[in-house]
Amino acid sequence: MSLVATTPATARPAFLGKVGAGHILLAAALIFYPAVATDFFLTQIGGYSLIFGMIGLSLMILAGYGGMVSLAQITIAGIAGYAVAIFGLNNSNVHGFGWPWWIVAPFAMLLAATASALIGWIAVRTEGIYTIMITLAIATAAFYFAQQNYMIFNGFPGFNGLRAPEFWGVYWRDPVPFYYLCLGCAALAYAAVLYCSRSTFGLTLQAIRDNPRRMRAIGYHVTAHKVFAWFVSGLIAGLAGVLLIWFNGRVSSGTINVAAAINVLVIAVIGGLKHPIGPFLGAVVVVLMQTFAIDIVGAERFNTLIGLVFLVIVFVSPDGILGLWERLKPHLAQDSLRPGP
Amino acid sequence: MSLLDQQRASVEGGGFTRRQAWGLFWLLLAAIVAWLIFAVWPAWLNAVLTSKKAFVSAVMNGLTLAGLYFLVASGFTLVFGLMRNVNLAHGSLYLLGAYIGYEVGARTGYWLIGVAAGFVVLAIVGVLMQVLVFRRLEGDDLRQTLVTIGISIVAADLMLAVWGGQTYQLATPEWLDGAVTLPIITAVRSNGASVFLTYPFYRLVVLFAAVVIGVGLWLMLNRTRVGMMIRAGVDDRAMLSASGVNVHAVFAIVFAVGAGLAGFAGVVGGSALSVAPGEDVRYLLASLVVVIVGGMGSITGAAIGALLIGLAEQIGLVYFPTYGVVLTFVIMVVTLAIRPQGIMGKAR
Numbered sequence: 001m002s003l004v005a006t007t008p009a010t011a012r013p014a015f016l017g018k019v020g021a022g023h024i025l026l027a028a029a030l031i032f033y034p035a036v037a038t039d040f041f042l043t044q045i046g047g048y049s050l051i052f053g054m055i056g057l058s059l060m061i062l063a064g065y066g067g068m069v070s071l072a073q074i075t076i077a078g079i080a081g082y083a084v085a086i087f088g089l090n091n092s093n094v095h096g097f098g099w100p101w102w103i104v105a106p107f108a109m110l111l112a113a114t115a116s117a118l119i120g121w122i123a124v125r126t127e128g129i130y131t132i133m134i135t136l137a138i139a140t141a142a143f144y145f146a147q148q149n150y151m152i153f154n155g156f157p158g159f160n161g162l163r164a165p166e167f168w169g170v171y172w173r174d175p176v177p178f179y180y181l182c183l184g185c186a187a188l189a190y191a192a193v194l195y196c197s198r199s200t201f202g203l204t205l206q207a208i209r210d211n212p213r214r215m216r217a218i219g220y221h222v223t224a225h226k227v228f229a230w231f232v233s234g235l236i237a238g239l240a241g242v243l244l245i246w247f248n249g250r251v252s253s254g255t256i257n258v259a260a261a262i263n264v265l266v267i268a269v270i271g272g273l274k275h276p277i278g279p280f281l282g283a284v285v286v287v288l289m290q291t292f293a294i295d296i297v298g299a300e301r302f303n304t305l306i307g308l309v310f311l312v313i314v315f316v317s318p319d320g321i322l323g324l325w326e327r328l329k330p331h332l333a334q335d336s337l338r339p340g341p
Numbered sequence: 342m343s344l345l346d347q348q349r350a351s352v353e354g355g356g357f358t359r360r361q362a363w364g365l366f367w368l369l370l371a372a373i374v375a376w377l378i379f380a381v382w383p384a385w386l387n388a389v390l391t392s393k394k395a396f397v398s399a400v401m402n403g404l405t406l407a408g409l410y411f412l413v414a415s416g417f418t419l420v421f422g423l424m425r426n427v428n429l430a431h432g433s434l435y436l437l438g439a440y441i442g443y444e445v446g447a448r449t450g451y452w453l454i455g456v457a458a459g460f461v462v463l464a465i466v467g468v469l470m471q472v473l474v475f476r477r478l479e480g481d482d483l484r485q486t487l488v489t490i491g492i493s494i495v496a497a498d499l500m501l502a503v504w505g506g507q508t509y510q511l512a513t514p515e516w517l518d519g520a521v522t523l524p525i526i527t528a529v530r531s532n533g534a535s536v537f538l539t540y541p542f543y544r545l546v547v548l549f550a551a552v553v554i555g556v557g558l559w560l561m562l563n564r565t566r567v568g569m570m571i572r573a574g575v576d577d578r579a580m581l582s583a584s585g586v587n588v589h590a591v592f593a594i595v596f597a598v599g600a601g602l603a604g605f606a607g608v609v610g611g612s613a614l615s616v617a618p619g620e621d622v623r624y625l626l627a628s629l630v631v632v633i634v635g636g637m638g639s640i641t642g643a644a645i646g647a648l649l650i651g652l653a654e655q656i657g658l659v660y661f662p663t664y665g666v667v668l669t670f671v672i673m674v675v676t677l678a679i680r681p682q683g684i685m686g687k688a689r
Contacts, residue, residue: 069483069486122674122677122678125677125678125681126677126681126682128482129425129427129482129483129486130633130637132427132429132486133427133629133632133633134633134673134677136429136625136626136629137626137629137630137633137670137673138670140622140625140626140629141626141630141666141667141669141670141673144626144666145663145664145666145667145670148662148663148665148666149663149664150663151663258622259494262490262493262494265487265490266490266494269487301498301502303494303495303497303498304494304495304498304499304502306494307491307492307494307495307498308491308495310487310490310491310494311488311491311492311495314484314487314488314491315477315478315488318481318484
């Protein structure tokens with residue numbers, strides 16, 4: 001895998017500069033992570049962080065580039081998850097049409113993206129802070145609906161016994177394959193978002209975020225661009241949703257409850273919404289906190305800790321950890337320029 | 342000024358016939374509703390709508406719930422309209438009010454003291470939130486909203502720590518218990534005797550309280566100096582502060598009233614229904630939808646929105662149990678599609 005990454009780099013030095021040393025170091029570290037990590041750190045921390053990083057990334061596209069803060073991202077991921085359960089196989093004896101995974105997974109993503117575009121189409125009718133309210137209302141309504149409806153969503157118990165696919169002789173829920181599956185998907189999504197942000201569409205979207213009136217006056221279709229951003233973000237959230245459901249092996253209304261919806265926002269905000277790497281950083285921090293806060297404050301009160309950390313981040317650094325880094329960097333640079341003692 | 346212009350424009354430009362048509366429509370609707378409630382239903386209608394008792398009970402429950410929703414949402418809408426601050430911790434205020442009402446009511450033995458405590462304590466909490474948190478982040482809507490999310494996470498967890506996961510039922514005093522017979526005939530027995538609808542007295546009191554508070558709020562907003570300042574602030578905050586009004590004091594008052602009403606609704610609602618973790622999310626959703634449907638910053642809008650959502654929820658519960666939430670959702674989407682700013686909201 002590392003061979004593939006380095007070959008074009010040696011062939012075209014410009015490519016190396018374009019990708020950046022930081023990215024290559026990060027990729028190498030992530031690729032060799034399974035060599036040092038235990039199974040627990042591989043899936044519960046690594047895979048889980050990558051999945052939630054992707055859901056956070058889907059929010060980062062909307063919030064960072066589009067200026068639309070959504071609380072419905074977990075709902076969109078959940079739609080993909082429910083699609084996997086309903087059209088694939090499950091142990092709950094409800095639905096389970098048994099479609100093969102290579103149809104179910106893209107179909108689930110597409111379904112999630114379509115739902116996302118619809119939610120976006122509703123949400124972009126109003127502006128700014130209203131988006132949060134509308135998406136939160138949608139997320140909450142979706143949660144209650146999934147909880148009460150037994151015909152489609154099998155109500156409170158949801159669906160159990162969802163298995164990750166087996167192909168090329170590998171069961172993809174085994175720790176190492178699953179980690180690489182998540183890493184591959186996350187890298188793909190991350191690269192796609194970076195590419196998108198510099199494309200014509202990405203630049204137009206950012207211009208719309210900064211001044212919708214002017215863009216409308218120039219002749220851009222503001223609503224269409226925003227809705228397409230929702231669609232793209234829905235694809236990523238849907239992909240993450242499929243992975244999440246393969247990881248958990250189950251999906252229920254609890255997967256998409258309000259706490260989960262807020263969790264995604266917490267991840268994205270703690271990490272930072274200015275750059276696609278932010279949500280992944282935030283996911284690592286939050287997942288580590290959720291896993292190990294139990295040892296510090298007890299199993300009961302870890303939500304208080306996460307809430308407090310979130311509050312501190314919002315107060316101290318609106319751009320999250322990335323913002324802290326940006327603020328620290330000049331100081332560090334100056335320190336290194338200073339002559340030693 | 343702009344409001345006056347708008348009104349004049351609508352009178353001159355909107356045409357008289359259109360207003361008459363709307364008037365006729367509302368009259369007709371009122372007549373149908375009155376007939377549905379007071380007439381003895383023919384057999385076919387009973388067959389379609391299960392029974393008159395079920396229908397009228399659903400309507401009454403819907404009205405009571407609408408009263409509760411109005412109490413919660415009116416504070417939310419005022420705070421939003423004035424401060425552009427989506428207080429996503431509003432549901433937590435409701436739940437905290439309910440718990441405080443329970444504690445105080447159980448310790449003192451007087452339910453009314455519990456109600457008063459719910460209002461007063463939450464009003465103080467509201468002022469503290471405004472002074473300690475929101476004033477520091479003024480002008481940054483997104484961060485203010487994010488902070489309220491953080492507060493709601495911490496508050497929900499701490500309330501779980503203090504009061505645990507069990508369900509509480511606030512004891513109402515005896516004079517509020519029991520049922521009253523309403524002059525509404527639900528059915529006629531074979532011997533010709535009419536069966537009247539009985540309804541819990543307490544729920545009627547809740548409805549009455551909501552109406553009284555609604556009228557009081559309306560009077561405060563439209564007839565007092567503070568109300569004038571609040572309305573001016575909703576329209577143009579910068580201009581209000583430029584004309585020499587202490588905006589922060591106005592903000593604090595609005596926050597106190599809004600949070601206090603949420604706490605009041607918590608005690609009153611906790612006595613009618615029950616108190617448990619998770620209720621905060623339910624009432625937050627209700628406030629959100631009510632305010633989106635009714636229009637931000639408008640008390641009348643909150644009343645209309647609360648009526649729509651309360652009725653839709655209860656009627657939906659009776660006639661299509663698992664799709665009740667969808668009905669609420671559809672109302673919201675339709676409102677956004679036709680009138681993005683909400684029924685009584687002003688376009689900005």
